[in-house]
Amino acid sequence: MFTGIVEELGEVTAVELLGDAPDGAEGAAAHSARFRLRGPVVTEDAKHGDSIAVNGVCLTVVDTADGEFTADVMAETLNRSSLGALTTGSRVNLERPMALGGRLGGHLVQGHVDGTGTVLERTPAENWEIVKISLPDGLARYVVEKGSITVDGISLTVVDAGGDFFTVSLIPTTLALTTLGIKQPGDPVNLEVDVLAKYVERLLGAGAGTAGAAAALTAEAAR
Numbered sequence: 001m002f003t004g005i006v007e008e009l010g011e012v013t014a015v016e017l018l019g020d021a022p023d024g025a026e027g028a029a030a031h032s033a034r035f036r037l038r039g040p041v042v043t044e045d046a047k048h049g050d051s052i053a054v055n056g057v058c059l060t061v062v063d064t065a066d067g068e069f070t071a072d073v074m075a076e077t078l079n080r081s082s083l084g085a086l087t088t089g090s091r092v093n094l095e096r097p098m099a100l101g102g103r104l105g106g107h108l109v110q111g112h113v114d115g116t117g118t119v120l121e122r123t124p125a126e127n128w129e130i131v132k133i134s135l136p137d138g139l140a141r142y143v144v145e146k147g148s149i150t151v152d153g154i155s156l157t158v159v160d161a162g163g164d165f166f167t168v169s170l171i172p173t174t175l176a177l178t179t180l181g182i183k184q185p186g187d188p189v190n191l192e193v194d195v196l197a198k199y200v201e202r203l204l205g206a207g208a209g210t211a212g213a214a215a216a217l218t219a220e221a222a223r
Contacts, residue, residue, distance in 0.1 A: 001097060001098055001108060001109070001110065001111075002053050002058070002095050002096075002097055002098060002109040002110070002111055002153070003095070003098050003104055003105050003106040003107065003108070003109060003155060004056075004095070004105075004106035004107060004109045004148075004150045004153060004154055004155025004156075005095065005105040005106045005155060006093040006094065006095055006153060006154055006177060006178045007041050007042055007094055007095050007096060008039050008040075008041040008042055008093075008094045008095075009091055009092075009093065009094070009177055009178060009179065010037050010038055010039035010042070010054075010091070010092045010093075010094040011037065011038045011039075011089065011090070011091055011092065012035060012036070012037055012038075012086050012087065012088055012089065012090040012091075012092060013036045013037060013038050013068060013088065014034075014035070014036035014088060015033060015034075015035055015036075015086060015087060015088055016033060016034040016035075016036075017031045017032075017033050018031055018032045018033060018034060018072075031075060031078075032072065032073060032074050032075050032078070033072070033073045033078060033084075034062075034070060034071070034072050034073070035054070035059075035070065035071050035072075035073055035083075035086070036068055036069075036070050037054065037068060037069055037070075037071070037092060037094070038067055038068045039052070039067065039068070039069065039094045040067035041094070042069075042094045042095070042096050043064045043067055043068065043069050045096075046061050046064050046069055046096070047061065047064065048061060048062065048063060048064075049061065050096075050097075051096075051097050051111070052069065052071070052094060052095070052096055052097075053093075053094065053095040053096075053097075053109070053111045053153045054071070054083065054092050054093070054094060054153070055081070055082065055083065055092050055093050055152040055153050055179065055189075055190050056081075056093070056109070056111060056113060056150050056151070056152050056153030056154070056190040056191075056192055057073075057077060057081050057083055057111060057113055057153070057190060058110065058111025058112065059071035059072075059073065060072070077113075080113055080115070080116075081113040081116060081190045082116050082152075082188040082189060082190050083190075085188060091179050091182065092179065093152050093153040093154060093178050093179050094153075095153055105155075106148070106155025107148040107150075107155050107194065108194075108195060108196070109150050109153070109155060109192060110192065110195055111153075111192070112192060113190045113191065113192055114139055114142075114191055114192050114193050115135075115136040115138070115139055115191050116136065116188045116189065116190055116191060117133045117134045117135055117136060117151075117188070117189050117191050118133065118134045118185075118186060118187070118188055118189070119131060119132075119133055119183050119184065119185050119186065119187045119188075119189060120132040120133060120134055120165060120185060121185060122184070122185065127171075127172065128169050128170060128171055128172070129169070129170045129175060130159065130167055130168070130169055130170075131167065131168055131169075131170060131180065131183075132165055132166075132167045133151065133165060133166055133167070133168070133189060133191075134164060134165050135162075135163075135164050135165055135166060135191070136191070139191065139193055140161070140162070140163055140164060141201075142193035142194060142197040142198060142201075143158055143161045143166050143193060144158065144161055145158055145159070145160060145161050146158060147161075147194060147197075148194050149166065149168075149191065149192070149193060149194070150190075150191065150192040150193075151168065151180065151189050151190070151191060152178070152179055152180065152183075152189045152190050153190070154174065154178050154180060156168040156170075156174075157169075
């Protein structure tokens with residue numbers, strides 16, 4: 001579990017595509033891959049089997065050495081996130097899992113990407129910047145004004161929520177210390193909506209189904 005508070009702006013130092021693509025599959029995202037990433041802060045206490053969020057995607061550490069760590073990434077992850085577009089030299093947001101008993105600085109983040117959006121517009125102001133990001137089909141219902149959303153692993157507050165987009169306001173610290181400071185219109189970003197909203201929807205749906213079934217039984221008994 002993460003909080004969406006980025007600890008470090010890291011860098012991809014190597015990408016190795018693994019030759020395990022299924023028959024008929026094409027492109028880099030059809031393979032799995034092994035990433036080597038530089039992150040002296042997040043690797044200072046990392047060991048084999050630990051988790052580190054990379055642009056909001058929870059990855060498992062294979063090994064660490066000299067301030068870098070290696071992670072294997074499945075084809076499913078490459079297909080469902082923007083990690084498939086990473087190359088050597090790409091900058092990435094890094095965060096270690098939250099520690100029990102620590103402060104929850106952002107919101108509860110799983111590191112399980114729900115979809116990818118695209119940076120649509122950047123509107124700079126004197127002390128902040130408004131960024132407009134597209135929402136893929138099916139995610140808009142989980143995004144509300146003043147609610148939380150994770151963009152490339154960064155916990156952010158939604159300013160405006162539209163049917164197929166949302167906006168966030170970025171302070172200078174976020175612009176300076178995360179990849180959102182260098183993302184341009186057209187660039188993809190990983191999105192994770194608030195998991196609590198998904199649980200509520202699921203539970204309400206189950207409740208509606210139960211109520212409907214009970215009503216049908218009551219009507220049948222009254223005949």
